[in-house]
Amino acid sequence: MEGNIPSFVQQGVRIKGESQMKILALIFTVMIFSASCTLPGFKKTTEVKPSEVTAHKDCNMCHLPHKMGGGILLSKPLSELCSSCHQARIGAGEHKVGIKPSMPTEGLPLDTDGKITCITCHDPHGAKGYESLLRAPSFTELCKKCHKNY
Incomplete structure (x- = not known):
């Protein structure tokens, strides 16, 4: 170009x-x-x-x-992009990434292979739960999007 x-x-x-x-x-x-x-x-x-x-x-x-x-x-590929700054935090949360969900994800984004990734739960573009850039106002509400009995 x-x-x-x-x-x-x-x-x-x-x-x-x-x-x-x-x-x-x-x-x-x-x-x-x-x-x-x-x-x-x-x-x-x-x-x-x-x-x-x-x-x-x-x-x-x-x-x-x-x-x-x-x-x-x-x-960069999404997994590399997040880990370039969050190396110490990968896996520190309670949810695994890189796996296919066993239940509906209620509109939460998955990667191109249909697997859970960082942006499934975190939204870097104006998330509601700002401190953790969550796609819901709290961890509990986020978990309930997929885990109905949480």
Whole structure:
């Protein structure tokens, strides 16, 4: 990619129809995302605690907006991303990760293989249980999303 021009444009590849619209939508989204991470009030750095991401909007802590791979544009695979800052905490919680749930997860996200991961219980984007970035206001309420008799 030269400057801000995607390589498929530089090479003169012609894309028509629905594919063209999808690519244009992706480019537009990336441009907007990139701009929002450099606007006043947004820090552009990788030297921040993940627990501060919500407060400071440090997108580049976890995302690479110019990584034209689609999806959520993570800078590393999810398991590596969380463990890069939370090495001492992995497994410190009461729930295992990397396993397929044996019960419905009530809308909680799983990884691409359908396994429980850090973001199944933790949400770095404005979680309700801020201190642990939980996807529920408390540990008890979070557990009850899957474990009905908890």
